[in-house]
Amino acid sequence: MGEKSLFCGINKPQDPANMTEMEKKHTPVIECPDTVKAGEPFQVKIRVGEIPHVMDEGHHIQWLDIYSRQNFLARVDLTPVFTKPEVTITLVKGGKHRTSTLRVIERCNLHGQWEATKDITITE
Ligand SMILES: [Fe+2]
Numbered sequence: 057m058g059e060k061s062l063f064c065g066i067n068k069p070q071d072p073a074n075m076t077e078m079e080k081k082h083t084p085v086i087e088c089p090d091t092v093k094a095g096e097p098f099q100v101k102i103r104v105g106e107i108p109h110v111m112d113e114g115h116h117i118q119w120l121d122i123y124s125r126q127n128f129l130a131r132v133d134l135t136p137v138f139t140k141p142e143v144t145i146t147l148v149k150g151g152k153h154r155t156s157t158l159r160v161i162e163r164c165n166l167h168g169q170w171e172a173t174k175d176i177t178i179t180e
Pocket of ligand 1: 115
């Protein structure tokens with residue numbers, strides 16, 4: 057077995073500007089404002105992926121974890137057939153930070169964990 061297993065570590069696209077079909081199906085797509093106001097709720101829409109991933113009994117997205125940098129914020133567990141791997145969540149940024157990196161990790165039962173990030177700016 058020469059190639060690294062997809063279940064070893066967290067996968068990311070090798071070249072985000074030129075993703076393979078596997079990468080397009082598994083890398084989360086994060087949609088939210090580039091700039092948010094401290095203390096004000098905003099919506100983050102996440103889907104897997106740029107090409108929609110199947111939700112069959114034998115092959116599906118099991119969960120999505122949402123982080124702010126290394127801080128865990130939320131998990132959504134999914135089941136096959138009756139759900140789509142799409143989530144809208146409301147977040148609030150605040151504190152002393154002027155920037156934040158949202159990080160989403162999803163797990164496919166056949167293809168392992170995949171990560172995407174999005175940088176946002178926080179204004180007063
Ligand atoms: Fe998959």
